[in-house]
Amino acid sequence: METQSSLKSVFAGSIGLITLFAIVGQFVLSALVSKLGRMDYIVQFFSYFTILGNVMVLLCCFFTVFWSKSRVGLFFTKPETITAVTLYILIVGIIYNTILRFLSHPQGLSMVVDELLHVVTPLSFFLFWWRFLDKGTIRWSHIFYWLIFPLVYLFYTLWHGSFSGFYPYPFVNVSELGMDRVLLNSFGVTLVFVAIGALLIVLGKWQNKRHSQRIKK
Numbered sequence: 036m037e038t039q040s041s042l043k044s045v046f047a048g049s050i051g052l053i054t055l056f057a058i059v060g061q062f063v064l065s066a067l068v069s070k071l072g073r074m075d076y077i078v079q080f081f082s083y084f085t086i087l088g089n090v091m092v093l094l095c096c097f098f099t100v101f102w103s104k105s106r107v108g109l110f111f112t113k114p115e116t117i118t119a120v121t122l123y124i125l126i127v128g129i130i131y132n133t134i135l136r137f138l139s140h141p142q143g144l145s146m147v148v149d150e151l152l153h154v155v156t157p158l159s160f161f162l163f164w165w166r167f168l169d170k171g172t173i174r175w176s177h178i179f180y181w182l183i184f185p186l187v188y189l190f191y192t193l194w195h196g197s198f199s200g201f202y203p204y205p206f207v208n209v210s211e212l213g214m215d216r217v218l219l220n221s222f223g224v225t226l227v228f229v230a231i232g233a234l235l236i237v238l239g240k241w242q243n244k245r246h247s248q249r250i251k252k
Contacts, residue, residue, distance in 0.1 A: 043167040044100050050159045051096030054089050057151035061086070064145050082195065083203045084188060085131065088123040089152055092160050095120050114172050118239070119181040121164040122232050126185075128157030129227065134206070170239030178232045185228055189221055 062080060069076050080086060095117055098108040110116055131153040141149045192207055202208040206220040 039167075043163075046163055046167065047096040047099040050156065050163060051093055051100065053151055053159070054093045054096065054156050057148050057156065058086065058089050058093065060144065060148040061152060064148060078195075079201055079203070082192065082201070084123075084185075085127050085152055087188070088120070088127045089156055091120045092124050092156055095160075096163075114168055114170055115177050115180070117164060117168055118170070118173055118177070118235055119184070121161055122181055122228065122235060123184070124157045124160050125231055126224075126228060128153055129231070130204075130224070135204070138205070164235075165238070165242070168239075171243055173236055173239050175233075175236060178229060178236070181232050182225065182228060185225070193217070 065080060066076060071079065081090075095111050098105070098111040102108040103112050136153075189207070192203065193209065196202045196207070196209060200210060202210070205211070206224075207217050209217050212220070
């Protein structure tokens with residue numbers, strides 16, 4: 036058990052370091068070419084779901100390694116929370132690699148950071164979820180709670196874009212697509228959230244069943 040706990044901490048710590056490097060790297064590299072004022076740049080940087088998803092991964096990893104018994108740590112290490120963050124970061128990877136990847140072609144360090152944010156962190160955090168998380172407390176009803184953050188993010192994006200003109204992703208750009216098309220796109224993305232969330236629950240229940248069967252033998 037102690038070996039398992041140590042391995043979990045090492046794995047979480049490694050993911051956390053990679054994710055921290057990617058977030059800071061993206062922040063610095065984007066700042067170097069941005070023409071925005073400091074506050075506007077910070078607001079826009081943290082208006083990307085990719086960045087928020089990676090920040091959540093970083094927090095889960097941080098509190099897994101440090102202060103897991105604190106009040107905040109208990110929240111970020113709960114199976115329901117880690118599964119929600121796994122869902123969010125998987126969506127980051129799926130949307131980017133199926134829709135957004137071909138819209139830009141970063142080079143050099145920007146390409147490395149891009150891959151870390153959209154491929155390495157999503158895959159490694161999913162492996163962390165699969166290998167180390169006790170999924171016995173995850174319920175079907177949790178899907179509804181997991182949708183709260185993406186919906187709040189959507190409302191914020193539409194509200195912020197309505198007066199700033201900034202939309203972080205082309206499929207929510209009301210100025211170019213119109214509100215009806217954006218809402219339709221958002222509904223489609225919501226269905227993806229539900230589908231991936233349901234898949235995580237199915238995988239978790241299957242894994243728990245196999246684990247129980249091994250114990251009985």
